[in-house]
Amino acid sequence: MIASPLVTGDGQLVSIGDIHFNEELAAPQAYGVMRFSHTSDALRGLVRDVRDRAARNSLPLTGFMDISGRSGHSRIGLDVRLTGDAPEVSDGARTVDIPVAVTALNAVLAEMLADLRSLCHDGGVDFGRLFIARGPSFPRRDIEEAREGGRLLLPERHRITEDGVVELPLLDLRYVLSARLLGVGRNFAEMVVKGKHGLGIFQSLSPAGLPDRLAAKEFLVGAVHISLGPFVAFIERETSAPGVFHLASRLLDGIRTTGMAAPRQVELYNGGEEAVDTRGLSVRLRLYPPDARLAKLAERVLAPGRARQVLAAGADVADLIDIFTPEASRVFFDEITSDPALGGIYGRIFMPGKMISIPWEQEEGSWLQEFQWRLVYEYARGNIPEGVLEGEEIPKRLRPVLDDLKYVGGEQKLSKVFVSDALPPVDTLRVLKRNGIGVVAARGMGCTVGQACPVPHFRMDQTLYEELVRLENEGMRFYLLLELGGQAQVREFYKGLWVTRPGKARLPGIHTTMAMFGSACDVLGPVLEGPIHEFLRRLRDHPCLGDGLAVAHGSGPGVMRTVDDAAAALGVYRIGVGINAEEIGQITNFAPEAVAQFTNLAMNTRQDILDRRSLFKVFNLGGFGTSYEVNMALTFMKIGQCLPAPYIFVDPVGLGPDGAPFWHESLMQFRTLSGDLAGGGHDLGPLGPRWIVNLCHEVKSYEEGYAVIAGFLDDPAGYWRDRDIPLAKVRQARDNLRHAGMPIPPYIDEALEGA
Incomplete structure (x- = not known):
């Protein structure tokens, strides 16, 4: 049976x-x-x-x-x-x-x-x-069927014996401990109590990789690859080498053990008398059926058509809890308030089978900010027993959430969730990460406690943004529950942007972004609406772009809203990157699939995102802000942080002096500074590269602008050659952007390879 x-x-x-x-x-x-x-x-x-x-x-x-x-x-x-x-x-x-x-x-x-x-x-x-x-465990035929059906992923090198034992060879990885760190204070005790979540700062990958031999009476921590669907696996104590055995951590949970990129650590000891060749060493395991709850969970998480993808990437906290649904996310914020005067608690830590309530830290009615962060530290480290709920103490409405967290896959860093009304400071976020908390959920970036805050604060300063990017790259997840104008949405911080669930799914396929700059004045909308819509439609239909096209803008009204509405109607991906425009009466647009909002002091950070992410820049009719953006965009090009591509300066109306194009005088200034300058007996030469101005195209219609961009798409190398743009500068910019994690359009790489 x-x-x-x-x-x-x-x-x-x-x-x-x-x-x-x-x-x-x-x-x-x-x-x-x-x-x-x-x-x-x-x-x-x-x-x-x-x-x-x-x-x-x-x-x-x-x-x-x-x-x-x-x-x-x-x-x-x-x-x-x-x-x-x-x-x-x-x-x-x-x-x-x-x-x-x-x-x-x-x-x-x-x-x-x-x-x-x-x-x-x-x-x-x-x-x-x-x-x-x-x-009995599953026989070989059932294991082969599961592997072929995408319910079990095994590495390319594996073996399944006739009696259903799966043999997995060791990867070229070895983990080493710092005995010196473990000998400090209560570090050993903390690790024993917290298990693997307390081990992160003591254990690291060895740069030497897997040793060729495992000596007699020697201990080794290595790794294998496997991703389990609706199965339970138990590692046999005996390995493929006589005398070498696996230590006690031998159970692999179904769903939880997902993610082929995540190394599954194996702990081996050579109890024999002879050294063993590690290159031929394999661990052995058997597969068993799941219990009823795991089988039901597998049906939901490993849906037909997605099973192989989930197994490869790892069962995500969003798959298990449906965190992108506002109703599901609100469960996390149960009893959490934005101010101690409102009652409730400051925050919570959710983990498999357990939850911790963190109170507001105050004295005589006043909130003690620094004490609050220290309190979070101590709760995260497990040093405060008060507020810890387990078993029957946990409210029934929250138990399903805590049960589902047991099955988070990947490296399982995402099974602990910190929740508060607003994101804490960056050093507190670091403490959370060091203590194994991989997910942070909030309702905003924060308001000043004790003051009226009718509109949640979603703006980041440069320090917070850079830390969020860094922590995300290290594996943490951040979610925002936004409730605006009677509507609610949940966004994840992903690749430097707050994205919706559909936005997250589409973002990896975006390779070409066009930044659209322009005035916040609504009076221009009726003039530009039709031409901008047709402009975006033709770009979307170009064979080099299609679903790989996105438009980026400043999240405001006027030209920015016109661009956003047109892109939404055409199904073009939208990225809104704004600053605190509410101070001058402009309402932020949270409709785009991806957004990032900044304080005014982080204006350069905001511009950095727009310029680095975008290949093409289109400068529509605009005022002082747009003029600043022109200067910044050309400067980013000069220092090798933007790919050389057409910059379009469009004026379909003729708003310059005597009906001249609006941007004509600005461009004349750039042509002057990049020309041969002499005066007062001094020969200065150019103050900037001449090729920068060669990228600037002054056009009278969006149709002309499309023709310039389409010509570039059809032959990037010819465009660079005709405009005297050094290929070395193109390669430098391409490499800089790739190093920064920006996508490079395939036609750019192809053009450079053939040039």
Whole structure:
């Protein structure tokens, strides 16, 4: 019969005896008891049956049940296994006590067991789960069928034996510990208590990669690739090499173990007498059916047509919780307020099976800002027991969210969520990351506590923006629940922009962005609406662009809103990057799929985003702000931060002096400064590169502007050649932008390769 195994929650190591030396393993060892408390009748009954069956048949207990230790403990070389002695089951106390042997297999940590013993005396330490297989594992044919159907992903190099054992070779990766850091203060204790989430600052990849040989009596932390769909996997203790065994962290959860890019750490010890070649070393595992809850979750997360994609990328917190739906996101903000005077709490930390409520920190009615951040630090580090809710203490409406967090995939850094009304300061965000909290959700960037704030503050300064970019690149996720004008939307900070769910899905396919600059005055709308719509339609229909085209603008009214409306009607991707225009009466447009809003002091950061992201720049009719944008765009081109491409200066009306084009005098100034300058007996030469001005096109209609851009798209190399643009400058800009993470249009690379 194919039946799902029984897997318990974590048991606690409640006692540990005297330390002795295991001669066979050449390592210190101690015996102890792992206790599972508040157990169900079903678990106690099953353990009794398994124990008695093993005794009746004179078989080892490990043939019926086993221990899977915590990943963080195995990664530092702490191994736990059954001694073979009979478990003690108490119906009265509702406990199951399992005799275990704990071995310290990492010679770097000499006092590991002594420190662990002290922790056990202070209180039980979570140490592992009980695994009882209630039926056989899947046979080879079922595993092959799952792999072919996209419900299981295996690396290119793998082997499936006739009896259903999957063998996975080690990657060229090795993880090493800093013994010096672990020896500081309570670092070891923090790691033991927090497991892998407390290990991040002590363990790192070795630049040397996997060693060629694993010496006798040596410990190694390596990695393999696998992505599990609706399965439970259990790693066998024996590996492909005699004498080399896998430590206690052997259970791989279905859905949670997804993401082929995420290395799955394996912890190995060579207990033999000879060195082993690591290049031929494989770990071995078996697959089992899921329980009813995991099977149901798999149906939802691994929907037909998406299963292989989810398995490859990793089950995301947004897949599990539907965080982009405002109704689902509001659950996170339950009881959280924007001000202590409103009652409620400052924030919460959600994690699998547990939640923490963080109160407002105030004295005599006044909010103590710095104390609040310190309070967040201590809660994140697990140093404050007050406000921690588990089990029946958790409100029923929140339990499904905490249960779903158990199955977050990838590197599983996204299973802990910090929620507050507003984003905390950047140094607090760093503390959250260091303590394993990978997701932050807020309703805004913040208002001044204690003051009226009818409109949420969504603007970033340069420091916050740069830190969000940095943390996102390091794997953190940020979400905003925006509630504006009676409507709600949820956005994720993705590739430097706050994006909607459809916006996130489309953004990786955008390779060409055109920035549209212009006046915020609404009077120009009726004049430009039709021509701009046709201009964008023709660009969208160009064979080089299509769905890869986006337009970027300043998120304001006037020309910016005209551009946004036209792009929306045509299905062209929209990026709105604005500043605090509300101060001068301009309402921010939050309709685009991707937005970023800045304080006025971060104007240059905002312009940096617009200029770097865009290949083409179109300067419509505009005032002082647009004139500033002209100067900045040309400067970015000069310093190699924009690709040389047409800059269009359009005036379909003739608003310059005597009906001349609006931008004519501005362009004449640029032509002057890039020409041969002489005066007062001095020969200065040009003050700027001549080729910069060659990119500036003064046109009287959007139709003319389209013709210039289309000519460039059809032959970029010919355009650069005809306008004396050095290819070295093009390559320099291309490399700079690629290094900054900006997409490079395919026709640019093709043109440079053929030039």
